[in-house]
Each structure stands twice: as structure tokens, then as C-alpha cells.
Amino acid sequence: MNKLVTGIAFLFTVVLLNAQQRTGNIVEYFGKEKINEINEGELIHVFKKGLALQVPGFGFNSSSFPEDPVYDHFLMNDDLLVSEGDVFSVDYLGNEMIWEKVEVDSASTFSDRSLRSSYVYLEYKSNKEQIVLFEASGHSLVTINGMPHEGDHYDFGYNLIPTKLKKGTNVFVLKVGRFPRVRARILKPYQAVQFTTRDLTMPDLLKDENKVYDGGIRLINASENWVKDLKVSATVQGKTETVQVLKLPPLSVYKIPVKIPGVDGTTDVDKEKVSLVLTDKKNNSVATQDIELNVKSKTKHHKKTFISKVDGSVQYYSVAPSTNSTDNQALFLSVHGASVEAVNQANAYKQKDWGNLIAPTNRRPFGFAWEDWGRLDALEVLEDATQIYSPDPQRIYLTGHSMGGHGTWYLGATYPDHFAAIAPCAGYPDLLAYRDSFKERMKDRIDPNDERFKRLFFEPTPTDVELMIARAGTPSRTLKLIRNYLHHGVYILHGEIDNVVPTFIARDMRSRLGKFHNDFTYYEYPDGTHWYGNHSVDWDPIFNFFKRRTIKKADDLKRIDFSTGSPGVSATSHYVTIHQQVTPFEVSNFTLEKSDSLVVTTDNVALISFDLKQLDGNVSKLVLDQQEFVLANNEKLYYGKDDQGKWNVVSKPSLEEKGPHRNGGFKDAFRNNVVFVYATKGSEKENQWYLNKARFDAETFWYKANGKVELIPDTEFSLSKYKDRNVVVYGNRDNNSAWKKLLGDAPIQVYNDKVVVDGRDLRGEQWGSYYITSRKDSDIASIGVVAATGEKGMKAIYENHYMVNGTTFPDVVIFDDTVLKYGTKGIKCTGFFGNDWSFKTGDFEWK
Template sequence: MQRGMRVVRAMALGLLYISAICGAQGSQTSSPASFEPPLRDLWARGSERFQRQWLIAGPVDVQLSVSVDPSALKPAARQLLTPQAPSVRWMPHTAWSDVTDLNVSPPRAVEYGDEMVDRFVFAAASMSSTDGGPAELSIGSDRPYSVWLNGTLIHTRQSAEAFSPDQDRIPVELTRGENLVLLRFHEASVGPSQFSVRAVPPGSALRRIDEVTPSVLPSPDDTLAVRTHFKTEQEAVPVVVQVIAAGGDVVARQSGARGEVVRFDATAWRDGAYEVRISTQDAWQQTQVRYLPWYKGDPMAAAHRLIAAADAASDDVPGDSLRMLAALAKDRLGGALDKASRSSWPLIHSALMEFEELQLEAQGRIARARPSGFVRIAYEDAIDGSTQFCRAYLPADYSAARPWPLIVTLHGFNPANPEYVDWWSIEQRHHRIAETKATIVIEPHGRGNAQYLGIGDRDVMRCLDEAKRRFTVDADRVYLMGESMGGHGTWAIATRHPDVFAAVAPIFGGWDFRISNISGPSTAPPPRTSLDAFSLERGSSFANAESLLHVPLLIVHGDADPAVNVEHSRHAARMMQRWGYNVRYHEMPGWAHEDLGQHSAIADWMLTHRRIAAPRTIRIRSTDLAGAAAYWIRVRTFQRPAEVIRVAAEVLEPGLVRIDSSNVAALTLDLPASLRDPMGKVQIVWNGQTHQPREPSGVIELGTRASSGLHKRAGLEGPLPAVLATPFVVVVGTVSPEERMREQIQARANAFSRQWHSWQHQPLRMMKDTEVTAEHEKAYSLILLGGADANAVTRRIAKKLPFSASRNGIVVDGRKWPVQDSVLQAIYPSPLAADRYVYVIAATSADGMFFFRPQLVHTVFGYPLTMFDWIIQDGRRPPPGTPNVADANVAVGVFDASWRSADDRWTKARDPQTASQWALRRAPTKSGVASPSALQAVAGKYEMSPGAIVTISVQGDRVVAEPPGGEMLELVPEGDTMFSRHDSGEPVEFIRDDAGNISGAFVEHQGALLWAKRLPNP
């Protein structure tokens, strides 16, 4: 979920008034009495929350000014800024945590040279006070700053300091109601620019957030000077300073009092990257650790060596690791090393140290799998041949000699959908939980914004397997947690792999269509058919929750979350507590979609649990076969498609098993030795029928497979998006005798490639049909663009497929759809390889091929677009306002357990009479069909959402759309008001009002219909 949507709001307290009737002479109303609400909050003297909502302006040169939007700030603030120069816009900013970073994230070098730039950044916030009166502004900043309260300058600090929250405590007098706090910071050339602010009651004793705040002081190249704390604390526990070279060698160690400057002679040290480890103990004798970067020598020369090594690296996983680090270094230095200042080296320290450690490992040393080590696990994902990365953080006393617990943490949705090097925290080398809780922590990338479904699920489990292979992991102490999209991922992965995890903690993530959409009450119509209902069921985070019978859960959510409605977590907690499951629910009043500060407490809770590896009872609920497995039972096949699978199994006594199930045709039991009869006998009572297997000592199979040899099974059951969870290749048909068909196939292949790259930032594996070999057919699922008339591979296997397309229409399992200019998408087990699919795109004509839209995954949000095995599309377009754009499909359906489609219950077709009244789109021609006046009529500015303006203009004979911050898109005319995007073919329909003027446009994007309002001309 988008972090920019985080809002903190106060919880409303209701007042209950009572009246009393007194005496015989009449009634008398008593004074109002105030009661706390039934769900009262814990009492506190005053809030100690940090301010996270800000308006930011700048940076601006000191001689310039900032004009203040009067709707955003009080007029008194304008007196602080002279009104002589062009304005700088105030931008809203919500900090994810208690610390606000004024720089972009991740930080990058800017071309200001080595000296501090005389520029200012302004931050403003409104702080409310119920009663007004004395308070303290508690401020931390690593930059010089000045602060005004309600227009009055109250404090100035001239020096830069190592950042520490609550560093400055400033007595103030708050007014009742809203109070304007305005800060002005000197901006530095590189690195973070952090600050924190909170208003606390006078004299508050605040919990120390950072035990020590160390810093590296400027010094000659052969000297390292470390200030152990920003102030002297002689009575506190001393600080131990260790200097650690790449690979983990401790080259120096000293102790010092807090606040003391510890100096090291670095003359004999080799040039390169170092970490300075500062450790101490808090008042509770708990070890606290901080790390600082340091570099001896010329870091820019090292960056050049990294880039040279990456350029010369082989085309494999180690080579991709070097290329990723080189891309990271160039990105942080603004893209050009020669223009970066020497003081920019902290931005690339992590990349340089990782580079050195990879070089040491190439020489045969163990450089990363060490105490406090950082290992970026890299592996090739066969899905598309790309190298994927997973970060692993090792505890301070890690040793391969004993097993360690492991916590998997899942990241949230990144709305920028950036390339890997621009994801949050990817250069972070140490993790506080790993350092303080004696546990390994891994952070899978999950293929980015993929919702931890399909390839996202696959990536997480691959990362976990790699961690178990590389490190010594206690398999009974593996845990899972995540926030936002990662919270949804925690539900999705834990419920599909319950036997892997000892405990899980979803944090403000997870949703169910029965409650609402993600952020509020649902406006979608209720499902009309069982297929519609099942499609919604597959999208629920809690669809498989019954499988968590033996997995303790800790659910955490803020009740003011605007991005993921708290009702989802409340629903899940109530439902599972109703079942008697081990569920704890922590709801945080007033907290929004932000860092809730619970990671440490969650880790403590998780680490108290051990996995139950061989439970006597098992429950399974699943919407597919891949998720219908847990511990010692696995469903092999179902009875009816598009229906939930349910299993309740219990070992009543050793060797006696009762299984009750719904929609299960066949299953497998692999009973642990502890649950078997000592004499080797096994008796199974399945839905009231007794079974005594002939060979009870091994894996037991019950039930019958589908009537034919071909049957759906886990990993080979569809629907259409399932092809992306297997290694696949797009095969472009080239053998059509019709040139226009060949052109349309290539155009659709190119569009598909662009969509994949925009989502995964990886090239799409693609080849021509004439290039496909027998090895390719065995290794990959084949996405075949073109039917038997247009694709040589489709032609070879056509007789083994239950569907086809011709000029006369489309046939699916013997049922004919007499359509024109239409296209079929269908998935089916590959006749050429086991465990692989063929995904056929076959059209009745070249114009029909134009209407092919991959029904796979939403390439912005990452969720599957359909639950069907086959879809027929054409150019009929339902009128604007149609609730479900997918209703435009000619027909959709799912195959049964035998990969057949004979039952109408699993087919959904549109009404031909209704569809005949819809507009019929035509594939655009090279000559074009719109008049010049029609092209000019659509030019203008269109608002997709508040502040998101798309400019449409006519450039010669082309119509182009320029979205905010994106690349220009060409719109191809299909008529005077109907256009399509050149890159994807998705339609854009301009709407005229009663006067005949263009009032807006309906934009179809990956199954969603968006309205763009036309703005009046200036």
C-alpha cells in the first residue's frame, strides 16, 4: 500500500449525557456527566508521539524566498520569509517513521562541491493542543536549524551534529487549538538530512531511543577519529569501538567513555571500506550497537574499479551481482562518477564494501557469512532467466556450528515500482533485530510489487531455501512477518505453507471482499454467479486461514489506517478467535499506515514459539490445489472446479485417521512415525468410508484421479496467470500467409514485452516460432502468439488441444462460438513437456488479434487479472459505467479436473442481444479514420485524480498523451472519439456532453475503467 497515504487522526471520544427525574413536583435535568467510551484508551499525561505530517519547501538559495500558501500555513509564518523571489511550492510529506529525512529516498549526490551549500529547506507542521499551556519541543537534527512557533523565533542551533532524537529540549507556551511549527534547515551537499520533532509535557522523562549517537570526525587520511556520543556521560557504561575491514577482520579496538573522541592510527591499514562498530550496554544491561561507514584511500577510484569489473563480468549470477552494485553506485552518485564530489563516498560505501567482500570470496575466503555479516543472496530465477536478490543479516555472534532462528520480513508496496537499486533499504548492511535478538533476518525482494502471489510466493520460498542452504538454520524456529502488502503476503504465504513457520505476524495487511475494499466500504456490486463469488474468494487474504490451526498469529493494525481499513484485521482476528486458534490482536488507537514501532516486540513474541512439525489434527481450506496441502496431507485433485477445497483430518489414535472433506477427489497421506501404529497398521475413515491401505508403511494414496490420463494437479491447474509461475517463453508466430496478421502478432508481442519490463524491469524471454527447439519445448511453458494458421508450434500441437480459432469462429472443447474479429486465450498442459503449460493466443483474423490483452497480472499492482482458464475477446465495448469491464468478454470459462469444459456451470457468456447494442471497436488502419478537426477536439488537459493531470496534444498527424512524470504515449485513432494506446492497444474513449463538447475520457487500463475529467482551457 502506498506510504504516501499515511495519515494520523485522533480517535473521537463520545460523551454520554444522562438526565434524572427528581421529586413529585416535576422533573429536573442534572448536570451533564462525561463517561469514557466502552473501548477506552490507556491514560497518559500527554502525547509523546513524534510529528510525522509535514509540509516541505525548498531547497532554495539563501538569497531567495519561499512564498507560503495561505491555505496551508498561518499568515504569521509569512513574516519569516521575504516575498521577493519566485515561489517554491509547499509539498505535503508524511514520514514513515519518527524520523523525517528531507532528502529524496534513497539519497543521491548533488553537484554542489565539497562544502556545505548555503541553501535552506523549510518544514512546517500544525500541532494541536487541547488546553494550551507549557510544553517542550523535543527536536533532533543533524543540520543547523532555526525553529519558529506561531511566528516567533524560539531557538537556533548553528552547528551540525550527529542525529539523535530529543537532542534539544525547548520550553514553549502552546496556544489552545492549532500551533504552527516552522523549521529552517541548512542543506548539506550529500547524505541524509534527518530531523524529528515532538511536543511533550514539561519535564517529561523520555525513554532513550538511541543509547549512543556516535560520529566520525574529519581527520587526515591516516587517522580515524570517532566521537562515541554527542555529549559527555562519564557515569554511563563505556563504549567499545571496533574497526572492521571487509570480510570481518577487526583491525583495531578501543574503549572510551561516552562523549570521548577515540583516535586510531590507520597508517598500516589497507585502503578500502571499513565499518566502525560502536557497542555499549543500556541501563538494563542489554547490548546496543551502532555502525558507521569509513573509507581509507580514494573511494571514487574504487567505484571506477567496481564499474570496470562489472563491465568485464561474465553473463551469470556473479556477474549480475557486480552489475547491480555498479548500477547502485552510479545511481547514488547521480549517474556520473566524474561529477560527484569526493564527500559523496558515504552514499556508495555499502556497494564498495560488498564489492570487496565478493572479491575476497572469489579468492576462497569466507567474507560475508560471519558474525554481523551481510549476505546478498543472489540466484537465477528460471521464470525469466533473471537474477534475483535477497538480503540476509546475520547475528552478532553467528557461527555455523549451531542452528539459528530465522525471521523472514516482507516489504510493502512501492508505488514507484522502481528498479531494484531504488528499492527501500537495499544497501542497508545491518539489521537491528538480527543484532539484538540473536536471529538471522532475511528480506526477500518477492519480485517487487507482485503481492507475494505466483512469482512473488515462489521468490520468497526460494529465498528461504537458499538461506537454509547457506546458513545453519533451525527449521523449527522460522518466522514470517510483513507490513502492508507484506502483511497481505504474510497471510498469503503462511496459509499456503503452514508447515514451514513457527509463528507469523501480519502488520496492517490483508483484506477480504466481504468486509470492504482495501481502504473503505466496498462499492462493487455483489457477485451474481458462483464463478463471480469464487473469483472474489481467490482474492481474499484470508481464504486459506483455516490452514493456520497450528501457527500462532500476532495481528497488528492502527485504527486510523487510511490505506488498509482496520476492519479487515478485526474481521480476521474475530473469525480465527471464534475457531479457537492461537491469535493475538493488537490494535493501536490513532495510528495510521506507518511504522508502528512494534518490530522488536513482535520478534520477542515470535521467538518464544517452535514449529509443530507433526500435529495430530489438520485443517485445510484452499481455492486451489497448490494451497491444499499441510504437514502430512495433500489434496491431489478436486471434484469440481471453481469451488473451495476443505479438509478436516485427525489422528484419533496411532494409525487410526479420520478425514472429512469437501470437493476432494483424491489425496495423499505421509504420516510421521510418531502418528503411526507401532505394529505398522493404518486405518483411514474418509467421509465415513473405511480404507486399509495395502502398503501402510509408505505414502498412502486415496481416491481416484480424473477419468482420463490428463488431470489438474498442484502446479498444473491453471488459471491463465499460472503460466507466469513456471519458466516461460513467448513464441511469436511468423508463418501466417497474411502480412497484417504477422504485423499484429509482432505488435502484441512487443506490447507484452513492454508491460513485462515496466513491471519486472527484466527482458521478456521471446523467440520466433521457427527458432523453437525440442530443448525449448521441454524447458519452458510456451506462450504461443498465433493459432495453427499463424504459429508453427501451435500448428504442430493443434490436434492435441481442445480449442482452436478459424475464420468461422472459435471452438472450446467442442462448443463453437460463431464470432468474427475475435481472439482466444487459453491455457492447457503442454503436450511437449511435463509440468509446463501452453498458453495459446489464437485469433479469427488479424483485426481480432489486435484485441488481445494478456489476462495475466496487473503490471502496476501485481495481482492476477483473472481466475479463468480461457477467455474470448473482441471489439465490443460496453457503455461507460459498466461495473465490471470483464463483462465485455464474449465468453470465459474454467476447465474441470480433466481439463474439459463440457459443463455450462463453469462457463460465463455475455448476452448477445445486449452486446449487439454496444459500440464496436475496429482495429486501426495505417491510413487513420479520424478527421483533423476530431483530433484537435480531444486536445487539452485531463485530470485522472486530484493533482494528476494528463496533457493530450496533436503533433502533426499524431495524438500524444503526456502523463505526469511519465513518457509520452501515442493515441491511435479508431474513430472520431475512440482511440487506443499505441503501446498496449488499450482503449481511450472521449465523451461528448449534450452540447457536443468533449467533457472527459474513459481510459481502460488492465481491466479497470478510469474516468479522466477534461479541465477548462486557461
């Protein structure tokens, strides 16, 4: 998608947030004013004057490779200084884009509607080299003396960036985020290592259970050294739990897990102090921090925490527990809307007497629209809650509101056999189609004779490279998976006059389902807007609808119709699994009719299995695309296509090949307790850049995904120490010493001044690449590569839009430094490896 479509998506997001209702328990979640508190350092400087440059269409962009000529300018010229009145360029109407003076208001905030799609340039003259904390909010990104860092675009007031100022002029360039306001200042840290209470992830302490809890708090390392051999202890009511802290990278803020003792069951307080102490290897105190946690009963609404398998971080979900304490009840998974906290999502529901309701976070109140790591969060919460509450496996249900309504449509289509029924409320089914629908509605607001109309609504035909990039998003194209809704009942609830998620979207889904589905209910709440009180989600007819439906057992299923965009995202329906595709990341499908035979028709399936152990032994024959096979009961049987397209019985597929356990694309590298390994064997500039790039990605994963990523230099990596973990390698074969251990025989090799791809040499220092491949010493782990051939290529790889929802990345993308100016036009090669992870059997497009 080009920058204008996603720019419109940005405008819609603002409309959505402004429309969120503040009544009831679901409230907006932006603008936390913690920026005005100083707990971490002494105030040195508040930025009150700066320069602003408006670049229409380039401000917020969620495309995979957004055009960003401003940052291109500063990255490629890292000592660049600008002055008031300097002309940056001309816009699409031929008007000069000029750096103009801006000043803060009485709240020390650069705030004006003209700051939309803008960059703010700030200077600070330091009389010496010194380490400081750069604190800002309202920006999506910042470069500090040419090095990129994550922003605070939701305006949470979370960001603190330890950085070393040089003597003389230091330059900060901030990209304005979703709201046209930016604040920035510089602090002198109180000490080299200290806690910050910004962005805690903590549980409620439950007085009627005896357990140790997981929590997360951030540590600031305001030094240029690695900090190691630390422990953190938490004390509650005289009980203490201690855990080791991972090494802290230089100049970083790192979210660490802590263990928290439970409270005495006789306590009658509703708050309890937790004392945290950080100690070194000699048991000397390094830092202390007291926090207060809520004390609740497990029979009332409360928060739970767990350790994520994605990255080892602490995540939380909220619970509206059943008023009945028995096992084998129902379980309701409720997914929240944009800007809504999980705790408020659960609080919007009255407790039920026949099931427990759980509300995951999507890893953040905005998160990933329940895709990517938001999808994984929902699955992890469902797994954790299943272990705790032991629900009836036939009575699991899914619902959600707004962005959570989308999450309901998406998760319900992606994992259809997980749920007996789903209930999307005020939701849109397909994220990208929803953005396009908003674009169509914008047509009425722009004069067709205005030059902007053509720029917004008439796009060039996508190139083959752009189509390949888009294909990586097939698993998210919910409408392509629409027949998966046949697995369960569907209840659609929508306000009659909703203008945030317009009612015509719900009516369109009613029309689509009406053509093939025989078990759905549609209800428009009279005069209902986007939010009309808690019954926007806690609607009795939905739960009555749920109560009458169960997940059918395998033997009771006479027909299954299942589709997937990638086996790595969703592979299985009941007892049938699609292991491999013929064409990667196109829709794969099977339909199954069951009597005394299984009659199966497939499309775009290369390898499929049937777990007959789930059946009662009354099926004797398989007809697979008109080929007949005799079945042996109580076995799991695999069938693969040969080169002529004929099915054959095959052995269990090798885990060395692609399959549900690892299938790409590139985003899949950032899971499985991932570790970032950066280069140290290059020049001083290369080493500095790759450390900062890895740290920048870790910062971004923290901010957007509440994540915790272990970051290490290549010299500390070993295959045994990091066994079966995903690894993201920053650097190339010449400067990262872990490359040969992990990627010695990889199908793509990156050197200084050269990329070798399928026998082709791409020469020069301008090449950058992202790709994913299998980790040869592991049956489950993958390797992500963020590599460049030289300085220009290093700067071209700075954008980490692979951590943005709605972006799409195949297994491989190779590009040059023009990608910053011209987006996808700078891509040279992209595509997918074959099922054997080779280039030769893959599907690629070259420019």
C-alpha cells in the same frame, strides 16, 4: 469488480502512498528523477503541448477486463488524429468529454489534478523515417502509432521504448498513471546496441566470501534486426566472468543476467567498480559500462541475488544476518509494504542473536501484493535462504508491514505448515475485501443525492460469467482459508489510530480468530498511526512470541485443518496433499484427527494422498469420509473419488492430469522459465501485431515483475530446445507455425475467422482468447495461448491485465472486440478445464 470499485482502489493507493512515513528506514519509493538525465541518447524533442481527455472512472483499473473506450477508439482506428475541442463522448451525467489543450510546467511536466483518470494525446512530426527512444514517465500505458507499450506508472523514470517513427505525424496516447503528472520526450540513440543503467538489479559484494554473483542490467536494441551472438563480461579487481547473451528482439530493451566476480577478502573499500563489456562473436567491443557496487561484510545488513525459476531473471533480497554465525538458527521472512524497497525493509530491523532475517522484493517495491509472482518470489527467497543459512526447520517465522501485513496474512494462510508463527503488522487480510472496505468508507464523502453515489455504490448483480471470472481468485480470498491459521501462533500488531489500514480491520481479525483460535496475541500500539518508527515492524514482543513457538513434527500433530483454493497454489499440509478438486477453484478442505487411526473429513476433494513415511508407524487405519481403509506404514497412499463419490485406493496420479505441479488458471502460464513464441506466418500486419503484442507483454513483465522473458519467432521454436519450459503462443493455428507442435489436439482451436470450442464454431474476425492447457510432451510445463481470429480480435487482446495484482483469470476466456468498450459484457465463454484437461469434464459458463 467494475471500474468504479477499482477506481476507488486507485484513490486509496494514492492515500496510502501519501501516508507512508519518510522517517526511519522504510521510505517511499516513487518519483526517481532519472528522467532528467540523458545517458542513452541525444535529445531530439521535449513534448510541451498536448491534448488531455478526462474520462472519470476509466483511468486506473485493476479489474480483469477493464472498460477502456479511449484505447478502443485509437486501436480500432490506428490512423486517428484529434484536435482541440473534439468531443470524444458523453460521461454518465450526460456531459461532453472534450479534448482540451494542456501545457507543461517549468519542469517540462504535464501536471495538474485534473489529469487524474485522463489520457494525454501528443503528436510529433518527423521529416523522415527514423528509430528513436521514446522516454516518458507517470503513465500506465502508451500507444505509439496504434501499437501498445508498457508505461511507467510508478514514475520510476525507467522507461525507454525503441520505436520507428514514420515520416509525417506520429501519435502518442498516454494513459495517466497513479499520480497526475506525465513527462515525455524523444531521444536519438547514441548507438544501435547499448547499456542503460536504469533499473539495475545488483548484489552487494561481500568481502568475507569467495563466490561469483548474479546481476541484471538492461540492453537497448535500437535496431530493426535481431541481435545475436553477444557475450557480456564483468571485471572486478582484475577478475573476469563472461556469459552468453540471449538474442535481443528488434526494437527492445531487454534485461540480461550477468556474472560478477567477487572481491578480495583483504579489500578495505566500501565501493568497487565493475566494468561491463559487450562483445560480438568476433570479440569486438559493442558497448561498455562501468557501475559501482557496495562492498560489505556478510555479518552486516546486505543484499543477495539469485536466478529465479519463474523466468530466469535476476532477483534480489535483503538480509539482516544473525550476530551468531552458527547453523540451525531461526529464520524470519519479512515482507515489505507498498512502495518499500526490500533493502529498507531489512534495514528497519536490528540484527538478532538467534536467527537471520530475510526480506524479499515481491519483484518490485509495489509488486503483486505478495500474490501471483510476489507469492512465488517469497517462496524462492525462502528456499534460497534456507540453503544458505541451514535454519532449524521447526523455527521459521513470517512477518510484514502494511501491504506486507497483508502478505503475512495471505502467505500464512496459503502455506500454513511453513511457519511456526506469523505476525501481521498494520495489515489487511484479504486484498479484494480491503478494497471494498475502502469503498464503504467513501460513502460518507458523497452526497446520496449525487448521481455519482448511485454509480459508485449500487452495482448490478454479477452475471454467471462474472462470477466464474471472480472464482479464479479463490486462492487469494484469505478469509475463506482462515482456519489455516490454526497451524501456527498469530501476533497482530496495529496502530491505535491507523487511518491507512484502519484499525477496525485488525479488530475484526481479533474477533474472527477469537471464535476458534487458542494461540494469538493482539496489541494496539497507543496513539500509533500507520507508521510510528522502526518498532512498527521490529517489535520485541513479536520476536519473544516467535521464540516460544516451533513447527510441530508430524507425529506430534493431533489435528490438522487445511483449506486451499487451488492445489496449483497450495496443496499440502504436513503429510497430507490435496491433488485434485471436484469443483475447480472453489475452496477444498480436509480435517484430520490422529490417534491410532487417521479420521479425515473432506470437502470438494477429488484426489488426496497421505505420506505415512513422516509418521512413526503407530497408525493402522484410515477413516476417510466414514469409509475405512487399512494402512500400510512407511508408504505414500493415494485415494480418489469415483463417479458415485466413493473413495478408492488409486495409483499415483498421472502427471498428465491436473495437480499441484500445474493446475491453471491462465496466469500460471507465466512461470517455469516461460518463453514467448509469436506468429510469423500471417499477413504483414498480423506478424507485426503479434510481435508487438509479445514484446508488450515482455515489457510489462519486466516493469511489473522485474522479469526477463525470452522472446522468439515461431520458426525458431522446437520441442527439444525448449523442453519442459512453459510456452505462451501468440497467434493462431493458421499463422503460428508452433501451434501444431504444441496445440495440435488442444480442446480449443483458433483459426483465421473462427474459434472452435467444444464443437461450437464462433465465426468472424472479432474473437480473442486467453487460455492455458498442459504441454503434452512435458510432465510439468504448461502452454498459454493469446490468440485472435482477425484484426479486430487482435486489438481486443491487447490488454494484459493478467499481469496486474488482484485480477482473476480462469483457464479459458473467449471474448469479442466489444470487451474494450464494455468489459466483461464482451466475454462469450469462460471457465476451467476438468482434471484431465478436457473441455467436456470442465466447468464453463457461456453468455
